[in-house]
Amino acid sequence: MTDLAKDFRAGLQQDAVILPPAVLQDHVSADGTRKWLFDVGNGNAIETVFIPETDRGTLCVSSQAGCTVACPFCSTGRQGFNRNLTTAEIVGQLWWARHELQQPVTNVVMMGMGEPLLNYDQLVPALQLMLDDDAYGLSRRKVTVSTSGVVPMMDRLARDCPVALAVSLHAPTDALRDVLVPLNKKYPLKDLMAAIRRYSAPAPRDFITFEYVMLDAVNDSLEHARALVRLVKTEEISCKFNLIPFNPFPNSGYRKSPWSKVRAFADLLTQEGFVTTIRKTRGDDIDAACGQLAGDIQDRTRITQKLKSVPIVEKGATS
Ligand code: SAH
Numbered sequence: 001m002t003d004l005a006k007d008f009r010a011g012l013q014q015d016a017v018i019l020p021p022a023v024l025q026d027h028v029s030a031d032g033t034r035k036w037l038f039d040v041g042n043g044n045a046i047e048t049v050f051i052p053e054t055d056r057g058t059l060c061v062s063s064q065a066g067c068t069v070a071c072p073f074c075s076t077g078r079q080g081f082n083r084n085l086t087t088a089e090i091v092g093q094l095w096w097a098r099h100e101l102q103q104p105v106t107n108v109v110m111m112g113m114g115e116p117l118l119n120y121d122q123l124v125p126a127l128q129l130m131l132d133d134d135a136y137g138l139s140r141r142k143v144t145v146s147t148s149g150v151v152p153m154m155d156r157l158a159r160d161c162p163v164a165l166a167v168s169l170h171a172p173t174d175a176l177r178d179v180l181v182p183l184n185k186k187y188p189l190k191d192l193m194a195a196i197r198r199y200s201a202p203a204p205r206d207f208i209t210f211e212y213v214m215l216d217a218v219n220d221s222l223e224h225a226r227a228l229v230r231l232v233k234t235e236e237i238s239c240k241f242n243l244i245p246f247n248p249f250p251n252s253g254y255r256k257s258p259w260s261k262v263r264a265f266a267d268l269l270t271q272e273g274f275v276t277t278i279r280k281t282r283g284d285d286i287d288a289a290c291g292q293l294a295g296d297i298q299d300r301t302r303i304t305q306k307l308k309s310v311p312i313v314e315k316g317a318t319s
């Protein structure tokens with residue numbers, strides 16, 4: 001970059017490094033879903049998933065290695081917390097996907113491993129790059145942050161970078177949500193709903209999406225659906241629902257709701273006037289479906305072998 005001042009270039013050379021993400025695995029599912037496993041050091045790995053559809057391509061991006069929220073039905077939550085990803089590691093997932101894929105990434109969802117709003121300081125600059133016309137130029141509506149409900153950070157996000165928001169609700173009452181999303185004990189439903197109202201306040205901002213994982217005999221009865229309707233109507237929340245079929249993993253202790261119950265739950269919400277979708281499960285043959293991402297690397301010899309074959313641009317290189 002000879003158009004930059006010499007001193008500045010010397011500073012850059014000293015302080016910065018150009019390094020592509022280190023890929024450990026690259027899987028393609030029978031349905032075209034693609035999953036990469038990236039090494040993030042110290043035996044930790046994170047996963048990124050690309051979901052191709054006819055009219056768009058969605059990249060599911062990770063924000064942390066592991067997660068402290070520890071939702072019991074989530075494979076990431078079960079593995080504990082390792083560390084926050086840096087801004088470079090977050091945006092690097094998009095960088096890599098864009099270079100590898102034949103089709104464009106039109107949407108980004110922060111629905112990979114980790115709780116994005118518990119890594120706020122690294123997340124926001126990454127989101128800003130995704131939106132910046134000089135970087136990835138995605139529109140605000142096509143970048144979604146999914147949160148388990150970190151109330152103070154939702155307010156900050158509304159001010160700093162108001163992208164689309166999805167909230168992992170999963171239960172209509174505090175008693176049940178305390179178990180399914182333990183962060184609820186800190187930020188109970190009343191506070192969460194108030195934060196959502198504040199986030200949606202400057203109309204015509206888009207509706208909030210509520211994600212609701214369907215767990216057999218836990219949260220999937222019509223009584224739960226009615227309680228959900230009462231909750232969002234009382235709190236006057238403009239929202240839509242996305243029901244997620246539970247993706248089982250070994251020793252999860254939970255079961256998938258039967259399809260008839262998912263259907264009945266969705267029908268009740270629709271009859272009550274809420275736009276309700278049932279998420280299609282994609283890539284489950286390569287463990288790329290929602291909540292299956294574990295980034296679990298036990299065999300460290302395999303990491304070392306794989307890493308040797310990944311081209312790394314050394315510190316100070318100018319490519
Ligand atoms: N931490 C953030 C974003 C990542 S998880 C959050 O919780 O919102 C993305 C979605 O997948 C969340 O709604 C999460 O609750 C859901 N999920 C987690 N484990 C799942 C599983 N085993 N089956 C189906 N959905 C799951």
Ligand code: SF4
Pocket residue numbers: 067068069070071074075076077078112113114115148168
């Ligand atoms: Fe963390 Fe989200 Fe998994 Fe809960 S569902 S443990 S918040 S990644």
